[in-house]
Amino acid sequence: MSSCDIHVNVHHLTRVEGHGNILVDIKKGTVERCEWQVPEAPRFFEAMVRGRHYTEVSRIVSRICGICSVGHTLASVKATENALGMQVSSQTNKMRALLKHAENFDSHIVHVFFLATPDLLGAPSVFPLVATHGEVITKALKLKRFGHEWGSLIAGRTTHPTRVVAGGFSELPSLEDCKNLKARILDEMSPDLNAMLDVALTLAPKFPKFSRPTEYMSLHSDQEYGLYDGVVQTVMPNGEKERYPIADYRRCTNEYVNARSTAKYTKNKMESYMAGALARFNNNYEQLHPEAKKAADKLGLKPLCTNPYLNSAVQLVEIVHSVHESIRILDDIIREGIREEAPVKPMRHGEGNGAVEVPRGILFHHYKYDSDYLCLGGDCIIPTNQNHANIQLDFEKLVPELIQQDKNEKEMELALEMLVRAYDPCISCSTHYLNVEFKRS
């Protein structure tokens, strides 16, 4: 066992969205300090929606995060619709589910191929890979662009959507657009994706081995792999599952303040829980599309998977799932045709909740509105926020194991960086918590 002194100080970790620090101090083989810190500048979104009309709220909160702006928009319009008694049509729900798949596809492509893969290939970033793996990078860029076009077809644009509004859509794609999208998924995108999956399979053995059983939280629906809709479900290391209505989100997230972080930590039954692709997989494996199950099989993944490094591998499984599910939804839309529908209007005022799975995990929004439909305040609980405590506990188990394995400073730094990157953290998202104390007017 190493008796060396090791000092890891990663200030503003690279290849993640937002700012995070890793600090580890080891003196004569003893861990003196081991911290995951979140120093992102606070942004106060929950205060910014105060006094704004319900039609503006989703456009404001989409700006919480550029990568998950579709997810924030969807969680926001669902919460607003819940608060104002707005029942959206089944066509709206179908289009939104299709959009949710586009976002997960798009974001997972970025994370797996641009942010996580360089570590597996021993490169510092994607740019040196342009010279050494040019064809792979070109395919990855094409897939990224495809995800963007797929989402834009429904949302108007993917960074801060225009067409998604409380009550429905301000503009819909044409039937022709939907037919073209299906054809392009099958003829243009799938061959590239299959080639990339083959590349990924060759990299899969390079994921570090590590295991720390924890609680996993995600949306769950009996009808489909929960992404756009469902209830909250957690699965414990022993496989025991429990469900909670969305309205009870505060009871299962239990936010608390930690001095290391501008973002709050959360916990439920254990000291921490994990959200994200791995949590969805562990909760909802049964609802995966058969082709996605096949991909999981090839990657050697089955529930309950307790290695957080494999979150990136599970994202590949979800990419396959989203492609096949989207073809099914598109077939449905093409068969039934598209009806012009004006967004539905508010029926009452009050409080409401909404939740969706964004690429990084379960996202909750909550708002309260007055009788003029002006917002009195909001609450957003973001997945990366929910993962901070779990990352910290992973660190505390992993670092002593790395000391046992005689890892040097550089190796330890890389192992910790890769662990954080595996969570695909979206830190600028995660700094918008609120002690909800709605002012009574």
Place this chain on the structure above:
Amino acid sequence: MNSAARPKAKVAFFDFTSCEGCQIELTNLGATVFTGLLDHIEFVEFREVMKEQSKEPIDIAFIEGSFTRESDRKRLEEIRARAKIVVAYGACAVTGGINALKNHTSDYSRFVYGKDSEMSHLESQKAQPISAAIPVDYVVPGCPIDKNEFAYIVSHLLHGKAPVIPNHPVCVECKARETICRYHQSDYCLGLVARAGCGAPCPADGIPCEACRGFIDQPNEAALAKVLVSKGGLSERRAQEKSRMFTANLREDSQVQAGENI
């Protein structure tokens, strides 16, 4: 094309208080434009996608996000000292953007962080543009930026030319693409005082322009509020508050000096 003749421009990207969505827009440029750009520029620093970092001089520094913490000033000054050209890109960096929506209030930290708002790491000041901390040479407005305009601006800078940002209202672009006016559809819109250049995608998608690229020069704010009430059907209160969403720092009542460099 002949890229070997000239050394590639060294380009770096930095982020401050923002959603980092403008960076994401760059990845949406697609394989052709993106790899085409790589023929002419070399990325020397880009934290969100690269581990590589350096302290070397930079030809062009792109800065995203608002200046919201005094502790960020030093980092900004270091970037300025290293860079020949500094470009603020995205509404947050150019005007303070959406972050400035809370600037007229003083209780926002307490509202969000409750009793913990006194903790030192939650330090924050009113959201300001990057130009409040360091001189900025060029801007790419918008929330998010228009990725094609970004490519246009980079191309100009590489050729030593100054890019032109339009100073006409978004209404002009709606007329050009024959979008039916929001005011004719029982809605409101800020397009009449909003700076164009985006191609007016929002009204075309059935939602009002929120002026994410800022105001045109010398906007008539009083007339805007009047139109929002008389033609847009907004209450007096909403009409007065409307332009805080992206242009809070540009309003006459702003306590913060916003970007002078547009």
